[in-house]
Amino acid sequence: METTLxxxxxxxxxxxxxxxxxxxxxxxxxFYALVTxxxxxxxxxxxxxYQLTLTLVVGAxxxxxxxxxYNEIAMSIAYERWEGTLEYTFMAPVSRSIHLxxxxxxxxxxxxxxxxxxxxxxxxxxxIDFRGANLIGVLVVLAVSTLAFIGLGLMAAVLPVMSAxxxxxxxxxxxxxxxxxxxxxxxxxxxxxxxxxxxxxxPATYTLTACRKLIGVGNIDSxxxxxxxxxxxxxxxxxxxxGFMGAVMLPLGLWxxxxxxxxxxxxxxxxxxx
Amino acid sequence: MEYSAIHVRNLSKSFRKRRGFRSGSRIQALxxxxxxxxxxxxxxxxxxxxxxxxxxxxxxxxLLVPDSGEVSLMGHSLPHExxxxxxxxxxxxxDAAFYKKLSARENLLYTALLYGRKAAEAEKRAMEVLERLxxxxxxxxxxxxxxxxxxxxxxSIARALVIDPPVLLLDEPTTGLDPKSRRDVQSFLxxxxxxxxxxxLLTTHDMAEAERxxxxxxxxxxGRLVAEGTADDLKRRAKxxxxxxxxxxxxxxxxxxxxxxxxxxxxxEKV
Numbered sequence: 334m335e336t337t338l339x340x341x342x343x344x345x346x347x348x349x350x351x352x353x354x355x356x357x358x359x360x361x362x363x364f365y366a367l368v369t370x371x372x373x374x375x376x377x378x379x380x381x382x383y384q385l386t387l388t389l390v391v392g393a394x395x396x397x398x399x400x401x402x403y404n405e406i407a408m409s410i411a412y413e414r415w416e417g418t419l420e421y422t423f424m425a426p427v428s429r430s431i432h433l434x435x436x437x438x439x440x441x442x443x444x445x446x447x448x449x450x451x452x453x454x455x456x457x458x459x460x461i462d463f464r465g466a467n468l469i470g471v472l473v474v475l476a477v478s479t480l481a482f483i484g485l486g487l488m489a490a491v492l493p494v495m496s497a498x499x500x501x502x503x504x505x506x507x508x509x510x511x512x513x514x515x516x517x518x519x520x521x522x523x524x525x526x527x528x529x530x531x532x533x534x535x536p537a538t539y540t541l542t543a544c545r546k547l548i549g550v551g552n553i554d555s556x557x558x559x560x561x562x563x564x565x566x567x568x569x570x571x572x573x574x575x576g577f578m579g580a581v582m583l584p585l586g587l588w589x590x591x592x593x594x595x596x597x598x599x600x601x602x603x604x605x606x607x
Numbered sequence: 608m609e610y611s612a613i614h615v616r617n618l619s620k621s622f623r624k625r626r627g628f629r630s631g632s633r634i635q636a637l638x639x640x641x642x643x644x645x646x647x648x649x650x651x652x653x654x655x656x657x658x659x660x661x662x663x664x665x666x667x668x669x670l671l672v673p674d675s676g677e678v679s680l681m682g683h684s685l686p687h688e689x690x691x692x693x694x695x696x697x698x699x700x701x702d703a704a705f706y707k708k709l710s711a712r713e714n715l716l717y718t719a720l721l722y723g724r725k726a727a728e729a730e731k732r733a734m735e736v737l738e739r740l741x742x743x744x745x746x747x748x749x750x751x752x753x754x755x756x757x758x759x760x761x762x763s764i765a766r767a768l769v770i771d772p773p774v775l776l777l778d779e780p781t782t783g784l785d786p787k788s789r790r791d792v793q794s795f796l797x798x799x800x801x802x803x804x805x806x807x808l809l810t811t812h813d814m815a816e817a818e819r820x821x822x823x824x825x826x827x828x829x830g831r832l833v834a835e836g837t838a839d840d841l842k843r844r845a846k847x848x849x850x851x852x853x854x855x856x857x858x859x860x861x862x863x864x865x866x867x868x869x870x871x872x873x874x875x876e877k878v
Contacts (some may be wrong), residue, residue: 347709351708354706417704
């Protein structure tokens with residue numbers, strides 16, 4: 334048990350020190366995340382539409398959180414390839430589950446911190462006030478959807494194992510597709526008909542729908558300074574689907590990772606250049 | 608039960624090299640390689656570039672699965688007991704692969720934690736190794752990207768040793784080092800073997816290094832172990848004055864690529 338905790342901590346330790354050493358880039362990425370979120374939110378402010386502003390702010394915050402979580406996990410293998418340390422991590426006596434758990438925990442913490450930074454920053458650009466929103470419910474939904482996103486991240490993380498450069502490119506294409514189909518800034522109904530079934534397959538769709546209801550977006554009784562958020566039971570349908578997706582995607586992600594690792598060892602793909 | 612520290616028998620590995628989408632050919636990286644390394648022995652593997660040395664080290668490091676053959680380290684067979692093998696091996700590769708932004712201390716502590724070691728104990732051990740290798744204490748907190756190749760390679764050796772492995776796999780550990788650093792590393796390896804009885808598998812292009820450090824040497828050419836013995840044995844067999852000459856003679860490196868080394872079969876039979 335002590336060994337497992339130390340091994341899990343190893344990935345947190347590494348992540349913390351890399352963040353510290355790359356702090357100027359971390360600041361740049363946070364600045365960029367804040368600016369893009371503010372740019373989107375200001376569309377609602379310009380339209381003098383509080384509900385639209387709220388929709389965009391919630392979309393920007395949740396997308397920051399979910400995409401950062403996915404991206405950090407999905408790119409963790411690509412980062413290790415670039416540094417040249419992938420072989421050393423894979424030859425350490427640490428189970429793949431602990432390895433991926435450690436990476437996921439650090440990514441989760443990183444995502445929470447970045448989302449808080451963006452939230453605080455957005456308060457300077459909008460007059461958003463979350464009084465009346467069911468924020469506990471939002472945390473419950475995020476906790477459940479996190480599992481599905483970790484699973485998605487693990488599935489995407491295998492791509493850089495298979496191909497050093499192409500894999501990293503593919504993870505970004507997949508991330509962009511999620512942004513397009515999940516209704517981050519608009520209702521999924523405006524998507525072309527043929528694309529709408531894809532939105533039903535994205536966990537982000539249910540996370541956003543549930544969180545907007547819990548915050549009170551779209552509720553006719555919600556007013557600036559007094560939001561009327563739904564109760565957790567009113568988003569039971571979305572929670573159920575997210576729970577199911579997490580229960581399927583997390584073990585599936587671990588399984589796929591294991592299969593691809595075995596394949597990579599067969600074909601000599603763990604080298605820095607793949 | 609008696610076992611060799613490293614046991615390799617009829618080991619073969621090939622890779623598919625793609626040409627375009629459909630066509631491709633297979634490259635035989637290792638072909639029926641057999642050798643044993645006894646506990647506490649330093650065994651040298653010498654071969655030209657592309658002879659299969661790194662593939663062999665990768666198989667022993669659990670990073671590559673062979674097509675056929677038997678491999679075991681300290682009685683643990685691969686690939687079935689890979690977690691047990693991972694606990695007993697340390698590896699140094701030709702490229703000092705680190706998180707270059709992190710300091711030596713941070714890199715070494717990360718490795719120690721990854722192996723489930725206590726950070727304080729690992730740090731003490733790392734300092735001992737680094738001091739013995741002539742590393743300045745003050746550099747311990749400097750990012751690796753600011754260090755010379757020689758310093759990085761010393762940290763790479765310290766990384767392999769913070770876990771006190773009974774088996775050390777060294778893939779060209781002194782390539783690119785200045786003469787002083789090379790000598791530091793070689794002295795340290797000698798000391799390690801005599802003081803701790805560490806089993807060492809060393810690949811190198813440096814014949815003098817192989818002669819100095821290795822009890823026995825194997826010549827690898829085109830994926831095959833074409834000769835094996837002490838440095839004197841190999842020179843005698845090749846009727847050569849130096850190990851360089853013996854290497855060129857026995858591996859056929861002096862011949863044009865079309866010609867096969869005629870002695871290979873005979874030498875293998877003798878061995």
